[in-house]
Amino acid sequence: MKEFGYTIIKQRTIDYDQFNGRLLNEILLMEPSFKVCLSCGGCTATCSAGDLVNFNIRRMNLLLRRGETAELESEIQKCMLCGKCMLVCPRGINLRNVIMLIKKNISRNKTTKY
Amino acid sequence: METTPFIWPFTIGLLFISCFLVIIIGIWISSLSHIDKSRIIHSIFTYKSILAIKEVFMESLLHRKIFRKNPVLGYMHMSLAFGWFLLIAVGHIEACIHYKTLSVPAYKAIFMRYFVSGPALTLSEKMLAACMDMLLLFVLSGVLLAYYKRINSRVFGMKKTTQLKLGDRIALTSLWLIFPLRFLAESLTAGIHNNGSIISQPTGQLLASFLPVQSLETPLWWAYSGALSLFFFALPVSRYMHIPVEVILIFLRNYGIKVQKRIDGYSRIQVYSCSRCGICLDSCQMTHAAIKDTQSVYVLKHIRNKNLTDEKLFNCLLCGRCQPDCPVGLELNNLRMTQRIESTKEYNSSYKYLKNGKLNISPQTEVIYFAGCMTHLTPAIIKSIKEIFAVADVKYWFMDEDKTACCGRPLMQIGQYEAAKKLIKHNREQILATGIKKIIVSCPICYKVFKEDYALPGVAVLHHSEYLLELMADKRIPIKKMPMRVIYHDPCELGRGSGIYHQPRLLLNEYVDVVPTKNEKEAAYCCGGSLSNIKIQMDERNQIRNKTLEEYITYQPDMLATACPLCKKTFAKTNKLNVHDIAEIVCMALNTNKERPKKETYLYFHEVKHLEETKIKMNIH
Numbered sequence: 074m075k076e077f078g079y080t081i082i083k084q085r086t087i088d089y090d091q092f093n094g095r096l097l098n099e100i101l102l103m104e105p106s107f108k109v110c111l112s113c114g115g116c117t118a119t120c121s122a123g124d125l126v127n128f129n130i131r132r133m134n135l136l137l138r139r140g141e142t143a144e145l146e147s148e149i150q151k152c153m154l155c156g157k158c159m160l161v162c163p164r165g166i167n168l169r170n171v172i173m174l175i176k177k178n179i180s181r182n183k184t185t186k187y
Numbered sequence: 188m189e190t191t192p193f194i195w196p197f198t199i200g201l202l203f204i205s206c207f208l209v210i211i212i213g214i215w216i217s218s219l220s221h222i223d224k225s226r227i228i229h230s231i232f233t234y235k236s237i238l239a240i241k242e243v244f245m246e247s248l249l250h251r252k253i254f255r256k257n258p259v260l261g262y263m264h265m266s267l268a269f270g271w272f273l274l275i276a277v278g279h280i281e282a283c284i285h286y287k288t289l290s291v292p293a294y295k296a297i298f299m300r301y302f303v304s305g306p307a308l309t310l311s312e313k314m315l316a317a318c319m320d321m322l323l324l325f326v327l328s329g330v331l332l333a334y335y336k337r338i339n340s341r342v343f344g345m346k347k348t349t350q351l352k353l354g355d356r357i358a359l360t361s362l363w364l365i366f367p368l369r370f371l372a373e374s375l376t377a378g379i380h381n382n383g384s385i386i387s388q389p390t391g392q393l394l395a396s397f398l399p400v401q402s403l404e405t406p407l408w409w410a411y412s413g414a415l416s417l418f419f420f421a422l423p424v425s426r427y428m429h430i431p432v433e434v435i436l437i438f439l440r441n442y443g444i445k446v447q448k449r450i451d452g453y454s455r456i457q458v459y460s461c462s463r464c465g466i467c468l469d470s471c472q473m474t475h476a477a478i479k480d481t482q483s484v485y486v487l488k489h490i491r492n493k494n495l496t497d498e499k500l501f502n503c504l505l506c507g508r509c510q511p512d513c514p515v516g517l518e519l520n521n522l523r524m525t526q527r528i529e530s531t532k533e534y535n536s537s538y539k540y541l542k543n544g545k546l547n548i549s550p551q552t553e554v555i556y557f558a559g560c561m562t563h564l565t566p567a568i569i570k571s572i573k574e575i576f577a578v579a580d581v582k583y584w585f586m587d588e589d590k591t592a593c594c595g596r597p598l599m600q601i602g603q604y605e606a607a608k609k610l611i612k613h614n615r616e617q618i619l620a621t622g623i624k625k626i627i628v629s630c631p632i633c634y635k636v637f638k639e640d641y642a643l644p645g646v647a648v649l650h651h652s653e654y655l656l657e658l659m660a661d662k663r664i665p666i667k668k669m670p671m672r673v674i675y676h677d678p679c680e681l682g683r684g685s686g687i688y689h690q691p692r693l694l695l696n697e698y699v700d701v702v703p704t705k706n707e708k709e710a711a712y713c714c715g716g717s718l719s720n721i722k723i724q725m726d727e728r729n730q731i732r733n734k735t736l737e738e739y740i741t742y743q744p745d746m747l748a749t750a751c752p753l754c755k756k757t758f759a760k761t762n763k764l765n766v767h768d769i770a771e772i773v774c775m776a777l778n779t780n781k782e783r784p785k786k787e788t789y790l791y792f793h794e795v796k797h798l799e800e801t802k803i804k805m806n807i808h
Binding site: 106119121122124125126150151152153154155156157160161165167169170173176177179180181 | 497501531533534536537538540541560561563564589590591592593597598601603610716718721722723724725726753756
């Protein structure tokens with residue numbers, strides 16, 4: 074392999090061979106409307122929690138699709154579930170259900186062994 | 188004492204059901220909290236018990252609430268319940284008189300016609316026998332109606348009925364058989380032993396003329412006893428469990444016990460008191476979006492069968508339209524809430540990032556204004572409130588203008604009660620720190636949680652409709668009537684949720700003409716935007732909204748008024764009606780003096796009509 078002189082930071086690497094899509098698939102199965110997200114960021118712009126603290130609801134989508142469950146779990150706790158994101162979403166995604174499903178499935182996958 | 192073998196199925200069934208009820212009700216009552224138990228002990232020998240007895244008579248026997256819903260349905264229930272009760276009571280009195288003792292075993296009274304041969308001798312016995320015949324006829328009329336209801340339920344004012352499971356079917360069949368069998372058995376015995384009364388005697392003689400009554404008599408009494416026994420054994424696994432449990436429920440309710448935020452004996456009693464009549468199905472708006480399996484009756488059934496899924500539990504607007512209709516008066520929303528709390532208790536957030544900063548409030552501040560998250564999405568409401576406050580010279584502190592936590596109600600509606608408590612604590616400390624004694628809320632969702640869960644001692648929580656009415660009464664804002672026909676849409680959380688129906692109407696009536704509609708106040712429709720439902724899809728929400736709008740449009744109003752930013756936002760998406768919050772309407776009226784009204788993007792109905800008339804006049808097509 075050709076060396077370009079860049080270094081790869083191991084902690085920042087996402088290895089898609091190690092990717093566990095379980096959570097993502099569960100959520101897309103339970104809430105199919107989440108598939109049509111176009112990452113416009115309207116949800117983040119209006120977010121009540123995002124106004125108070127560094128919380129980016131659009132980033133949850135990214136974390137979920139990358140399988141970064143640990144960070145997703147700590148970040149999703151900041152949501153106050155007020156529902157503004159759902160009302161501004163141009164695709165009518167049922168975001169509150171997505172958030173509740175993420176919370177529920179993370180907590181359940183921790184306790185259940187497959 | 189004379190006995191016969193066929194009394195045993197009945198006696199064993201009766202023993203079984205008595206023991207079962209004593210044990211299960213004992214378990215439920217013992218699982219109540221200490222406060223609830225002391226409530227029972229302190230109220231049991233007071234007038235509350237008398238009120239409860241009265242309610243049992245009116246509701247469990249006469250079924251007054253079902254009568255109000257539909258007289259035929261009410262008569263069916265009354266004839267079965269009250270008729271059967273009288274049949275037992277009068278039958279027992281008759282047996283007591285005949286055997287001249289007060290301790291008559293139950294089977295003696297139930298099968299009395301079999302044991303007593305020969306016609307009644309004394310006048311009182313004759314009267315009682317005739318009375319029993321009439322009562323049986325009364326019950327049979329109810330049974331006939333019940334048969335007919337299975338074929339055609341629309342006659343009974345019900346568009347939909349619930350589906351039955353095996354236990355229900357067994358109990359229902361036995362209930363349908365009990366009274367015709369009793370009538371036949373008594374008539375046959377009358378045909379043989381001549382001991383019948385006004386109805387059973389002629390029927391018996393008629394049957395005796397062409398049937399081998401001697402050989403049929405005992406099998407029929409066996410069948411009657413068997414049907415009773417089958418009913419008793421099927422009772423615990425059927426919906427008819429509501430018959431005994433409802434009585435307990437009425438007593439506990441009168442003693443002041445309510446459904447708590449956890450599953451306990453009382454919530455179990457409520458679940459078992461559901462008769463699955465299906466009256467709640469008709470009022471549920473989820474059917475407008477073709478969602479037909481998440482209604483209260485099904486959720487209670489699934490709770491009983493322990494197979495409730497999140498998909499069904501959370502697919503409800505919690506609008507509360509089913510609650511006033513429930514003939515048993517169950518707390519349907521609260522029961523669903525207890526299940527939601529139980530379902531989501533594993534993952535409540537802690538919101539550690541919330542920190543109370545220093546407040547900078549001038550000492551003259553009269554009121555706190557809390558707009559709420561939803562109102563921030565409808566800035567016209569905030570603007571109107573600000574303008575009105577300027578006119579009325581109200582010194583206010585805008586609490587959630589920037590960087591404020593949510594009120595906590597949306598979390599609560601999903602069952603995240605512990606998480607909501609954190610937000611409530613945060614906001615509550617802020618409100619109490621200001622020392623201001625009045626808080627105005629623009630959003631009914633926030634209003635309900637401020638009123639019920641914030642525990643703000645000495646602080647008055649007012650919805651802006653209440654406060655504007657107050658300002659108007661104090662003559663701080665002028666009154667200016669606009670020539671407009673307006674429909675007021677009751678928001679669920681403000682109307683059924685908090686019982687505020689009149690204040691917004693009183694306020695609106697001073698500025699516009701409020702048109703009454705068919706489904707308003709307690710029966711008001713939900714806009715479909717409710718935050719309580721996390722499973723419903725946007726297109727389904729739109730179907731519910733369109734159905735609601737359809738009804739409003741038939742009245743051809745100039746404007747649809749509401750008192751909730753979420754309702755406004757939901758309705759305003761369609762452009763079918765001109766939707767405004769009451770604060771905006773008041774503001775509009777105040778502005779008519781000063782300047783020309785803003786350019787309207789909508790046409791009022793009277794304008795459309797006028798344009799059409801001019802078109803006709805000018806022959807334009």
